[in-house]
Amino acid sequence: MDPLLSLFDPQVDSDSEDIIITETRSATLLSQNGSLPPECEEGNIEYKLKLINPSKTRFEHLVTQMKWRLREGHGEAIYEIGVEDKGLLIGLSQEEVNASLETLYLMADKLGATITILRERIITNDEDNCKARKYTDHRPHKCRKAVEVLVRKVPDDQQTIELRIAVLGNVETGKSTLLGVLTQGETDNGRGSARLNLFRHRHEIQTGRTSSISKEILGFDNKGVPITYNVCRTPEEICEMSSKLLTFIDLGGHQKYLKTTVFGLIAMHGHYAVLVISSIGGVFAGTAREHLGLALALEVPVIVVVNKIDITDNRSLTQTLIQLETLLKSPVCKKIPVRVETEDDVFTYASRLTTDHIIPIFTVSCVSGYGLNLLYKFLYVLPPSVSVNDRQRLIDSKVEFQIDETFQVPEVGLVVSGLLISGLIREGDYLKIGPFDCGLFSPVQVSSLQRHKVASRSVRAAESATLALMSYNNDIDLEKSVRKGMVLIEINDNSYGHKICQYFQARIHVLFHVSMLCPGFQTTIYIGNVRQTAVVVAIMGKKYVSTNESASVMFRFIKQPEYIKNGSRLLFREGPSKGIGHIVQVFPIITKTNDNSL
Missing domain, CATH: 2.40.30.10 (Translation factors)
Structure with missing residues (x-):
């Protein structure tokens, strides 16, 4: 039997599974072996020994190279300064670091990109690093550094770099409270005050349980500072101030809302999934194991957040973490759990989340604020998941807008929300909506559209939006006939039949x-x-x-x-x-x- 299947078998106890112990070595500036993997020609990571006073021709080549790395990283690139192409950490003096960073700033400025220094490593002269001394004239006691830098450039046709993150977990683990704290910028009072703004129905407020799919946004500026409702009053201000925007999709944790949760996970096409575990409820409580299985089956990268550590003792927390790591390392999941405890862990595991079989584990408290700073930093450096070339190919394709919710708005009429799978939709465009029960489509016009509750002129592939529609067919009542599961396609698309x-x-x-x-x-x-x-x-x-x-x-x-x-x-x-x-x-x-x- 495929071990993954036991996550869906209510009779299987994951404690009985055999364990696969897998070691993970972090290939980062803080690794202790004095080197990184050799530089890859593809990807968004670039090694540079030094960038000091380049000639005009060399500078133009470096700018072109940075543009390539940004395209490979979907708007983000990582520069390792003081590192050989083969990955050996050589290091630079402080004067050389400053000169190299100055050149890097000029390169980024020419492309309209921004620079953020992620971390530095002090490199010492020892017997295992003989080659480092060969490249420098510094005496052994002289301090040398290697620097890791994030270069970010929002694509020209976008206002921000955007990610969608589905939030999963069993009921009463604090999913909505965690999102409320992250997006509001204020800690919880211990009685769920932070989650009230996320609830959409009265019964959700009364029971404290999410039964529908709700969305909330979190922004970051160029320096990695969170842009929350504590700083801005409206979503429009958050969008304007942010260079990176995360849309959290809050999904229900109760068993009776599992159909809605599965629909949200599949229909919203989340780039990542955050699985919230209660430190007092255990790993195997309720739907947690099944939610994890769904995310793994759909091949969505998973991040685990152990919540409510303020109301548990160290012994219980340690036991929960051991249970969690045992499950993730077992043949059931075949993953490598890694605890995120320092800023270096943040940058290391964020860059490897989509390429290695790792699952980062955070421990947080929404009341005391413990661990939230590391979670913010991790979300800031999460890499986009759609390349520029792939996104442009989708934009150039025919329009396909998947409808996942419908509304009746007074004085506006029919409003639909969903995700644009491919193509480009502008305000005033004529499209077709369907299929109706008879299998046919009906012509409509997009009278207005919004993104993140903010009026917009257009929406591009891989973006979510809400569209107000006007009907041009008196034979059908759109307000009564339009439903979830329908699509909007181009008016002249005759291949959809x-x-x-x-x-x-x-x-x-x-x-x-x-x-x-x-x-x-x-x-x-x-x-x-x-x-x-x-x-x-x-x-x-x-x-x-x-x-x-x-x-x-x-x-x-x-x-x-x-x-x-x-x-x-x-x-x-x-x-x-x-x-x-x-x-x-x-x-x-x-x-x-x-x-x-x-």
Whole structure:
């Protein structure tokens, strides 16, 4: 049995799993072996021994090189000064460091980028660092330094660098309180005062439990200072003052809201996931293990925050951390847990989060504020996950806007919110919305749009937004007919008819099932922003599928047709039964008109 599957099996106790102990060595300026890995031609990390008085031609080459590293890092680059191309830490005198940083500032200024010194390392002359002495004329007692610098440039077509972070965890672990403290800039009073601004419904305030999907933003300026509601009064001010913007997606932790949580995790396309664990509740309480399994199955990088350490003793906290590390290192997860206790840990593990199999662990208190400073710094240096080239390719593609929520606003009309998967939408554009129950689309116009509750003129691929729509078809009532799961596409896009289906075929892998998955089995299907019950029509080449088995399965949506694309990721869940997969073929429905429009 695949060890990951035990995260979804309610009968499995993770304490019984065998443990894989994996050592991790940090390849950073503070590593004790005196060297870094050799410089890679690709990526956003650049090694420079020194940058002192370059010629005009050399300076232009350095600027071009910085531009390349910024593109590779999606607007962010890391410069290691005082380091050879092979990774050996040579170090520079203070005068050489100052001269190199001055050149770096001039390079960044020419590109409109900003510079932030992340950390320094003092390099001593010892017998293991003979080559360092060869490159310097300093006496052994002379202090030499290597410096790590963050270079950041917001892309020309963006106001900020943006990330979406899903927040997971069991009920009563303090997820909403943690987000309230981070975004408001004030600690909690111990009774949940910080979370009140995140709740959307009266029953959430009364029970203290999140039942819906709520979003909140946190900004950082060029120096890494958090821009919160303690500094700004409105989201517009936060957006204007920030060079980096994080959108937190607060998801419910109670078992009865798990469908909403799964929908939010898949439909919102989070770049990272924060799993909040209570230091007094334990690692295996409630839905925590299942939330972790979902994030790992969807290949979303995970960050763990152990909360409420102010109301637990050291013994209980140590036991919780040991349980957590045991689970993450076991064959269940096959990850490397690393505790973040210093600023150097922050910069080390943030840069390796998407490339190595590590899961950083923070310990925080929302009442005393312990550990929040390290968490802020970590969020500031988290790398973007979409490259400039990939994003430009998406922008140049046809419009596809996935609707995940609808509103009726007085004097405005229909408003939809969601994520723009590809293309570019401007205010006043004419689009088509659908599919409706009959499988057809209807023309609409974007009368206005907002991003982060701030009016905007356009929205680009990989950005979320809310759009106010006007209908040009009197035969259909948009306000009553538009629902979650629909899409907006270009008015002249005639190829979408091949993606509207009632039947589809998927290659699935069953994560857990109490017995056997057979034809006739009904389950809730999640595909992007689509959430609908579907029935298994046929299993290719098999009579049934059991836990940890794969098969090609034909599904049929129970209610209405949906807009589905080949290759889309799929997740299904019904009670304890769960599985993942991808779409391999859609079977377009036959419509009354040739262009599939009303």
